[in-house]
Amino acid sequence: MGRVRGVGDDSSTTFSDGGGVPRVVIVDDHRLFRSGVRGELGDAVDVVGEAGDVDSAVQVIERAQPDLVLLDVHLPGGGGVEVLRRVLARNPQIRFLALSVSDAAEDVIGVVRGGARGYVTKTISGRELADAIVRVADGDAVFSPRLAGFVLDAFSATDAPPVDPELDRLTQREREVLRHIARGYAYKEVAKELFISVKTVETHVSSVLRKLQLSNRHELSRWATARRLV
């Protein structure tokens, strides 16, 4: 079992300041899954809270002020998107990593447009999840191969002229990076493959994330509104 520290007893140092492991809140309506994740993560993170529905999640997060929230997409009381909306309005500094079993494009795109900085599936290994958490807590974006695939799909359909060329199109380099992620490459491997630094890969992915969140491309809006998210 991971450690649950008393709420708020270590809020003086945050992870971003270089204060050790990231402080994490796990939000998922399956208790078994929460304890499973906590066990897998072990000492890699500091679990400072758990919640099983939207209302308690908002409360716990606002009280614990974690570096990062592991957020399930499907939650009773409005889903992960509702948590994002309510928390980010008052605490824009808190970062979210979405975690779901869902393969549906509208779920994935919806939660990322809602403000999550990454999306991984629940089949991810403990080590990879810990990596992803550190990365997102650091301010980077984390794309699973599937999310990369969805994004390529959404941005590749060239039926309509882009409304805002800067936001509605991916650069050649960004596409290249996404393609490698979709092929199952880790950031380090992508960097080696494209002869760029890991930092540059991260920059590209973050830029894609920004476009994904701000673009009004038809496909994105369609996916997002399919479930009345965003």
Place this chain on the structure above:
Amino acid sequence: MDKASGDRVAPAADETPRLTRAIDGRLLGGVAAGLARHLGVDPVVVRLAFMALSVGGIGIAVYVALFFFVPTEEAEREDDPAARAADGRRKGRDISQLVAYVGLAAGLGFLFLLFGGVFDPLLWFVVFGTLGAVILWQQANPGQRDEWMTSTVGRGKGLMRAGAGVLLVVVGVIGFLVFQEQLQNARAGLTFAFTLLAGVALIVAPWIVGLVRERDAERRERIRNAERAELAAHIHDSVLHTLTLIQRRAEDPREVQRLARVQERALRSWLYQRPADAETTVSPALERVAAEVEEEHGIPIEVVCVGDCPVDDGLHAMLRSAREAMVNASKYAGTDTISVFGEVEPEEVLVFVRDRGAGFDLDAIPEDRMGVRGSILGRMDRHGGSARIRTAPGEGTEVQLRMPRIPQM
């Protein structure tokens, strides 16, 4: 009667069927049904035409001639049990329809006797009135009404029909009265009747609206229940079954994992897959191939696909090569997961099969090992594509397949 025979039109064939006397859906000798099938029109039209021609006697003569000279339809559907089963209820003669035609013929005859010719306007007003009444009565048929109400287009059509029906009846009744020179006498009565009707309509309208709403709610509930039942059946058939199997095989972790993966895949495809043609486009085909390999070898394969297009010969070969690459990775890489990425671009289709496993020395593979050379490199070459294998001992393997797309017509 229109409705009863509406679904009797012969299955739409690509070319005009030969003129035969129909066995299926005949009323008398199958002449009208056969002719209708040959001409591609509703049998009712042909039957009414025969009836109209029969006024002068020609129709009967033509019918008898056709009956003798046109061969009966061969029983060529014998060997198609499915089609037979589907047509089972249409077999034989539809007595009620026959009765309707006889009644219609008798009625027409009676009218002619009464009015002494087609040109008496009184006859036409009677016909108008009857036609309108028939349309209105049809509206009252619950099955038909449901059909019309389901779509907005259908609803509009239904209203149009009802309007036409009312108009025909009114024209018929008033015309009849005018020509009988009864209208003057009837005016007082008409006013009274209309006032009464309006009053009744005012009273009844809210109740009818309520009924309609209730019925809509009921229908929605019915659909919801059907969905729920389908979901329950699905979960029962697949998920519960798998869970039982897993409990029984609890001592064999590999088998448990395999069962869980298979079930997960099935459930996912049931929940999330857009209902694309499972076998005819690249994306679902690639996923199916991966599922098969995974089931055979027990190594999870993650498939990501961008874009989609129909599978042609070249892409078929590509899918087989991809399968071979997945099998190789499952067998030799010694890794716990394999990534497959497919991308459909305007000019070509790319597939990458990647593992982070043992890797191997490509040059050290003996010439006679068919796996890589024959099934992957050779096959892609033969179909105009190309394959590249990137690997080194300890570095994992990536098989890159590339197939140009043949422009669609």
